[in-house]
Amino acid sequence: MTEPNIFTAFLPAAERAAYGRSARNRVSRSDHSHFEAGRDRPDPIGVIERQSATRVPELVPIRYGRMLESPFRFYRGAAAIMAMDLGRFPDTGLRVQLCGDAHLLNFRLLASPERHLVFDINDFDETLDGPFEWDVKRLAASFVIAARANGFPVKEQNSAVQTCVQAYRERMREFAGMGTLDIWYAQDDTDHMRKLLASSMDKEARRRADEATAKARTRTHLQAFAKLTEASAEGRRIAPDPPLITPLRDLTAESGAAEQEKELQVILDDYAHTLSAERRHLLRHYRLVDIARKVVGVGSVGTRCWILLLLGRDDDDPLLLQAKEAQESVLAAHTHGERYDNQGRRVVSGQRLIQTTSDIFLGWTHVVGLDGHERDFYVRQLRDWKGIARPETMGPDLLRLFARLCGASLARAHARSGDPVAIATYLGGSDRFDRALTVFAQAYADQNERDFAALGAASRSGRVTVEEL
Template sequence: MTGSRTAHLTPQERAARGRAARGFVPRSAHAEFTPQPDRADPVDVLEAQSAARVPELVPVRYARMLESPFRFYRGAASIMAGDLAGTPSTGIEAQLCGDAHLLNFRLLASPERHLMFDINDFDETLPGPWEWDVKRLAASLVIAGRNNGFAEAERATVVHGAVRAYREWTARFAGMRHLDVWYTKIEADDLYRALRDGGNRVLRTRTARALAKARTRDHLHAFEKLTHLVKGERRITPDPPLIVPVGDLLPDVERDQLEEQMRDLIERYGESLPSDRRALLDQFRLVDMARKVVGVGSVGTRCWIILMLGRDEQDPLLLQAKEAETSALSAYTGPSAYENQGERVVSGQRLMQATSDALLGWERAEGIDGRQRDFYVRQLHDWKGIAAADTMSPRGMRIFSQVCGATLARAHARSGDRIAIAAYLGRGDIFDRAVAKFAEAYADQNEDDFRALGRAARAGRVRTDAL
């Protein structure tokens, strides 16, 4: 990362550092992917993660991962982290998302109530080689393209678009002042214009609908969808095993204990917020909570929906408190500078996003089993919108991939040595073509790992039937 060693070098010195990296890691070397001889068994990696998760939810995770190679990839960040550690690296670092697949780029709300486009998931965030995020994004595009039946040439065009956008925007950021980089953001209207200018009528229509839908998915929409009245009081609606209210989950004594612990968590989490946001949070009272299954890779982590009410029943706040585990990258990059994993997630998110959730914070809580666990907390469903990757055409995915590449470049430019990275990448497409080859090779590996999990399920080694 840009720090005391590089932040005060001259632009010329930083550019020289980037060009020098070509000497020991040629840009064409990024095409390489050969599994290491001692590569860990992919099912072993997944089972090691699952050992610390809620046992009855682990089968849900495996079932979701076995739906397709792309769904498997979404849950296999830990597997790819080990593989990326064996690939060439320039030694230039940035704050990484750690799980930069295409569905982790989406629409979300800023505190100023603008609809933005940005990276969304930071469970694995840590400082590390900037190349890793680029390669994870590129591989996800190939895997999604295969899922949609794209030809190899069409997939290559999609990946080239993403990596070229990353390279060209990194060069643009390299020439900008620090504050100008920091204030750069992609609003939904910018995204619409990009898709409008480069797409067709169908793509424009779909994009306009997606933007309109995202603006309806606010806290009031979530409140109506996820809650109902019970004897005149608002409660979270059960949808087992995906949503299980605490009253249905535990005996009375343990339920009371957990509710008290969560009340304490919310009160103490407020201390991680700026004083104005803490004052806002203090105006709400906790009413109900439920365990929620989220995503693919996160299934089995402890995640709670917390219903709070303010002035009256028409003044709701829905929070999500999600367990933060040790990053999958940490075994290869070194441990986080933050002792609390929730703080690691929040700090990485605030650093990489142009603007973050107004109520994003962290805390540590003790479970009813007596174990301490770290959590990060944010609003649930605040103008969220996700791309429908499985319905994208090659042209639509190519345009979307370019916006993802530009967004990732902006995120890395906030923390990494953007001048050195830009100098390393240069103006040609050597790196673009190399990463496209890597992405195809890694998609093959992902399919092999997907089949390995399928064999493990058929042999009874892992369960896919939720209780």
Template sequence: MTVPTSLPVPLTVAERVAAGRRARTRASRSCHGWFEADRQRPDPVGVLEQQSATRVPELVPVRYGRMLESPFRFYRGAAAIMAMDLGPLPNTGLIVQLCGDAHLLNFRLLASPERHLVFDINDFDETLAGPFEWDVKRLAASLVIAARANGFSDREQNRAVAACVRAYRKRMRAFAGMGTLDVWYAQDDVEHLRALLDAPLGREARRRTARATAKARTRTHLQAFEQLTRATAQGRRITPDPPLITPLRDLAPGTGEEAQAHELSALLDAYARSLSSERRHLLRHYRLVDLARKVVGVGSVGTRCWIALLLGRDDDDPLVLQAKEASESVLAPYTGGRPYDNQGRRVVAGQRLIQTSSDIFLGWTHTIGLDGQGRDFYVRQLRDWKGIARPDTMDPALLAVFGGLCGGALARAHARSGDPVAIAAYLGGSDRFDRALAEFARSYADRNERDFEELRAAARSGRVTAEDA
């Protein structure tokens, strides 16, 4: 008996395998190798200036200052430049929900709603549907750039990339043989990480994993509350640390403060409507007591970002939310996908699709600013059990292992949103794709260093202004 349904008819496994192998005619595995920029490539500093034109003017020099600290810091802020480089290249057409900025520092320990530590992707500002290899290429290049910062040899750089891409390929092949729900429920918890680390690194890995886990558990919303606030005559308030943290009362003194406070309060009210009913109910137990502008990250510096201090039962029952401006993904000009009516909603939808366990307060909103401009935001808790990697402290063996963890986690994210059978069929059982990505990563790291020098020259000439903060 055939049951009527509006759901699309899925392809058979054989058809999905065939689709993956056909993708090799569109973009062979070896074509992903050496990168050479087109002679008509736009000026990379101009790409950054175009982004800066819509950002808070007084914070733009901080962005350039952070990007000029090192080639790796530059790379973190140059997602738009890499998107420009990836867009014209041959691609597989095997579509997944991309992270969009899959460098190695965007993989970290996070808290699940069930209060378990998991290893997952953290940043989704650029998330969009696109060819799976774009994320793999950005991750691979970040490993070479980090390895060079540590003075590692070419062989050690290649080993880190090979470990990453091999882990991606092998895990994708494992997902290709799993049931649909098993893929969706797959999770990289701490026990999974320990099992992966014990074999190659033994006792040292156990020690470092235990230390990282313990540290992540201390990075709670209560720690953020203690670090970011202070007791005043009016109660708990956000502590100023300009230009990194500037309370609303210092940004808009007098009558301007009241108008901007009303705008941001409306922003949070609209955000609450994006939450499910039980989470709106939970949020109603808190009252808003203070707001501040916060400088975050590297590439995001200059976008509008607010932290909101809310209190529940008393001054020792806090909730700290971050509302971050969401602009169009840097990948959008190169994907041909449908436009989004709200870029905050794009970020939230992408995060929920990729992450195994998202923040319970994750939501989105839209607001009209005092300047009359409409802006989209997404909202989440400021900090909740986050453990951040320190690649500058890693030796070559540990960087390779960490690269493997990131590659495996990326494969899990892509398997949730794409077709693991087709992608696994495209990748195959050989290391051809792995070797091509190692070649790409080295050549793109060279390109990144040249772009970094161009920004340095722009700062020296006065074309851009850079400030330390």
């Protein structure tokens, strides 16, 4: 379990460094190599089932179906299992605002409000205050799992992990020497990414990087609008694609749909109050015209998620928002972090703290549903210049380049919320921590495969119901 947060940023640098060095007495760098499930480890399928109990029942089989597609897809849906595992071991006590689900597919190209492309963390559903190494370990293990899926030998798997962790450690060292505002303003735009990778990018890597950048710029809200909507007698409306996208009008009887639409209008109205005044003014230029339930991701499948279609001047002036249910972070049971009265606010606060440029429409709300249950939501734009990595298409060299980007980006996120001097001193100048996490990542990838097999057995025995789409 973690110790209460000790905020060290106001102390002299020498004292902050001493605090980081003393953390080695709690957990040495080499100790991070250790992972053993133990006989008292709770049933991993039970952990997933407890999450499923609070979700939309008819969507839960889709979640299991997606998790059974591959060990990597399972890993994406098993953040609660890994949080349980990490929480059973001693930690450094060097706390940051954690992403909470820092696997490699949660790093991608995003659009800043100034319309620049930046590389950053994308998913914050599990964000919470906790020990920095939990994010690094989840990211490291994801590279082993992805490399195994590509058939890479162990040497190449380990190389990706070491590259990732080394980039984290070296960039944290850079931040330790920077001023507070310089750290806050730092961002990984395309120019910085090229500089970071210049020494190791060959012609093919540059081509792939340019291609990914160009593709991300095409993934605008207008592209999403064209893909997700269709013309109707009433105007542009969300196109059904059940069960993945189901318009509200198709989910309930006409009377029930009207009541649910009122509920979602309340979500929208209350959410607007969490925006700054100028953004509330901007939102008032749009009117809500359609709503649909959407199935998203892997680990999030079954949580309530709505697409809200708003139109401005006319049918060619859309705004697509996503209102996603926010439940308690999977980390909450394993840390002594701050407890929030609204889980949507937790997600938004965490995102604003560790992401360099957040969506201008990012906000939160709370609603009492027609079923009497109280639920929290956070709201953001559905899509805005998102470039998503495809690790299955990467060779070993390209995967290492991506690992370097992810490790460096995670260090930037942690340096904003934690103490980079203490963390950098703890990590030190040697590769001891890097090598330890390589051993850990291999061990945890093995455990992930065993848990994946356990879910398959639960499906075959009828313990869980699976739907493949």
